[in-house]
Amino acid sequence: MCGIIGIYGNPEAARMAALGMFAEQHRGQESCGLAVSDGKVIHLYKSMGLVKEVFTDEVLKTLPGYIAVGHVRYPTKGAATKFNTQPHLVETLFGPSYALASNGDLVNYDQIRARLEAENVYFNSDNDGELLVKYLAWQIIAKNKDVVEAIRCLMKDIKGAYSCVFCTRKELYMFRDPLSIRPMIWGKNINGDVVVASESCVLDILDVNGRSEVPAAGIIEVNADGVKVIGNNPAQYRQQNHHSYCVFEHIYFSRPDSYHFGENVFEVREDIGRKLAEQDKGLEADCVVPVPDSANFMAVGYSAASGIPLSLGLIRNHYIGRTFIKPEQTIRDESVRQKFNVLPNFFKGKKVVLVDDSIVRGTTIRKIVRMIKLAGAEEIHLRIGSPAICYSCYYGIDTPHREELAANRYSLEEIKERIGVNSLKYLDMNSLRECLKEPDEYCYACFDGKYPLEKE
Template sequence: MRGEIKGLNEECGVFGVWGHVDASHITYYGLHSLQHRGQEGAGIVVSDREKLKIHKGMGLVNDVFDEDRLDRLTGTGSIGHVRYTTAGDSDFVNCQPLLFNSQTTSLSLAHNGNIVNASALKHQLEHQGSIFQTTSDTEVIAHLIKRSGYPNLQDSIKNALTMIKGAYALAILVEDALIVAQDPNGLRPLSIGKIGDAYVVSSETCAFDIVGAEFVRDVQPGELITINDEGMHIDRFAYSTQPTICSMEYVYFSRPDSDMGGVNIHMARKNLGRQLALEAPVEADVVTGVPDSSISAAIGYAEASNIPYELGLIKNRYVGRTFIQPSQALREQGVKMKLSAVRGVVEGKRVVMIDDSIVRGTTARRIVKLLKEAGALEVHVRISSPPIINPCYYGIDTSTTGELIASKKTTEEIREEMGADSLSYLSVDGLKEGIGRSKEMTNCGQCLACFTGEYPTDIFPEADHPYDKVLGGK
């Protein structure tokens, strides 16, 4: 479990290899390190330079793959994917990578993000004769590539990417190359590393440490990079870019041992906690964090406030993560199974409970109750991000404001509902200051749309973008 953000579900993780004899095994370990980004399904596609082979299934990486299956996935190029559903149903047919075969070649895609104009594009493609096999927005990309009509695959991909809007870190595998692309805003992370002469790509750099790869570079917004036997060729499909990586990658989604945009995630979260202590101090005896993603912020809060940090909440690591459960009832039952308060730490104490966010409010209410049942005299809730008041359309599963408690209730009303003695959020300016990405990399910022309502792209309401105009139809 990763704090209250169980109500925010990140879509997936992407990993790829080119030029290594153990490509499938390396991808397997890479997906293990990205398991936190999706637990509904996993898959790997490999290229042996003549054809593409696939294995995928529902469940965790360990459930889907064993040694025998990996040994049958022979090849020196591969892409892999772990999935959480944000667009499309949660079933096998939508598991990625998606694989498409034609008379001349095969193509496989793994996608992290969400295409906000996918429905309009799909309607027009169907009108022009396309037949879709999945409900995933990723399949739209494949149809656009195939219909582009360019003799060169890279040109076809670039043409297709100019038609889609939204967030995408994309890995494409064909028989003789691995191709990666990043949307013009760089909303979802994607990095490139090397193992000897072989290249690897990953949604997070933590996977490089697991497979023994050395970080080379981040894929930049608007880039299309082809990796083949000749090396790495960098091209662009978009020249007007506005780098705005999702701020929740820093707050919650990414593993603390990953680096993103020149910033270590653990240190960024500690800074958020320090900033929170400056903005929302309170007299207390102990600081504790909701496992796991809030621990770093809790340590930073404790250091800045000179209040001892303690493990006041313990996570049962043998229970599945609550944030991937598809129903609210299962999420609440998961919280009961996964967390327990440490009575010896919190009994008779004034406790500062640090969490990374509040979405629906149900989990925070349960945790406050756990702490008070364990004897906490007071529970002061501090949130290391601003109130989430707007939906995300870029791959986080909150499509309506009705799902967001902060969009319809005041901070005081939320505090009263959860039974806390006080409640404070980090400010938007405090979030930007804590992450500090703009200081590390010039001309780079964060997407803050879920806090401010200022989206970096058009959201493409379909009523404002008639289907027959999307692909130039009549």
């Protein structure tokens, strides 16, 4: 799960892209990068760190151009190193140059890499973004394909989740996997600049009004002649006849002010909270408290449906990144201690409904519960806005090993005891589906193990 952005047509493309990357900083805080073309040269700058730290005014001045491809990274494939930072750039001495940034994860990475290495294609990282751009460059240069043909070959050969922005020195392309697993939305602003990003909130701050989802298996080409939407029949690249949108985008990843997969994210979360309350008829409590921020609207929905007052009893330090997407457990533990604090004298003697979006490893919520208990809470009833996560995700979420998942290791009663709450309930699968307009269009593999693409 990362954030991507593409800009075409603005002489300050780097600055526009940096603004957009900041708006989707929640999708990755480990590293960031920009590739910017002035029509002759693709300039690349990337580094570990946050957007505002990396892309200072001095740095942006060194990135002239009207085409930009940007990325904020949350590591799934490849370690947290500068080599794995995106975008990835392929340059030839007298020929074309290409840059690519991708959001997602590939399930047949090893097989495709071995195939390319057998063709004398070399790699500097173990990141899937580099694999994608090297594959396209190989098809274009060695196999004499044009860009669109190369992307179509990629869709046939490479399996997984990928929402990609790809540029040459003079063109911008955007394309998406046939299952549309990760969000990707594009449009034009009032000046005619083309913008594409992982979430609609990015397009909001860049004044993009008309916007559309990049189609499943779709390719959009942008150049001096305008915008060309090249439709593909996704059925030729997949076995099923529907999408596999990641439902976890609505539960946790996306900002609540985003709109994608045909849904307002905040409304889905409010509906989840209402469903949780329906499962809890008769529960007596003094307050509903969300674990900020992704559970805020779930708690709003729970409070509205139950009549129990909503209280923001936990305060989040917004200068600390999202703990779930930290690359190591020790860093996640340290971040929890710095990230949350309780309101003084608020919890003493209270019966609390604590609402969180999910339990993955269970370490974060255990520390939060301990904090609330020490603050004097009499009872804590934990309500989770998703079904139990029992299976690994191979499409862009960092849960590669099932043994890391609390719900796979322990029973409901054991998790309740380990966390230290009076009661624990998850949202059931039927209720989650009722919160979505088109429930059959989503991937629920992390809950039920039914993978739309098996890991190879």
